[in-house]
């Protein structure tokens with residue numbers, strides 16, 4: 201494949217990628233609005249945040265209590281935290297909640313629900329159909345698993361894009377795998393990273 205064709209494919213693939221991720225753009229989580237009364241931190245827009253991510257307020261509150269190690273209580277639409285916590289701390293914990301319980305582990309779409317299958321809570325994605333047992337995400341996955349240009353990775357092609365290119369996922373990134381077939385595990389080298397899309401070439405297939 202010549203360079204021209206490859207660049208053409210990159211453009212098409214990027215367009216398709218952006219279209220496919222509309223649901224992710226749509227989700228705008230409000231920033232926590234915190235005031236302090238004595239030593240108590242009050243998240244005034246807790247209900248707005250929880251409404252937006254479509255989860256049980258009690259579940260979110262319990263998560264924050266465990267993660268912050270502080271007692272919390274729900275007071276109508278507000279959340280009371282029994283200690284002074286910073287805006288950044290709350291924002292970070294909410295984003296950790298999103299990564300653990302809301303965003304699909306594969307395509308990162310927020311259109312998911314938690315289903316109990318047997319004795320396991322499973323995150324089911326309505327966007328790509330992925331199902332994964334819930335696991336607590338400790339760090340932002342994007343910084344942990346970041347495809348780097350020139351490096352090699354082993355990836356599994358989970359879908360095929362509009363231009364026939366294979367697609368895989370690594371952390372919060374989409375890996376475009378030209379020539380990759382659905383279900384195939386291949387070793388790729390990253391050629392270019394644009395935003396959260398990485399374009400690769402197959403160097404070995406199984």
Ligand SMILES: [Zn+2]
Nearest residue numbers: 304307325328
């Ligand atoms: Zn998904």
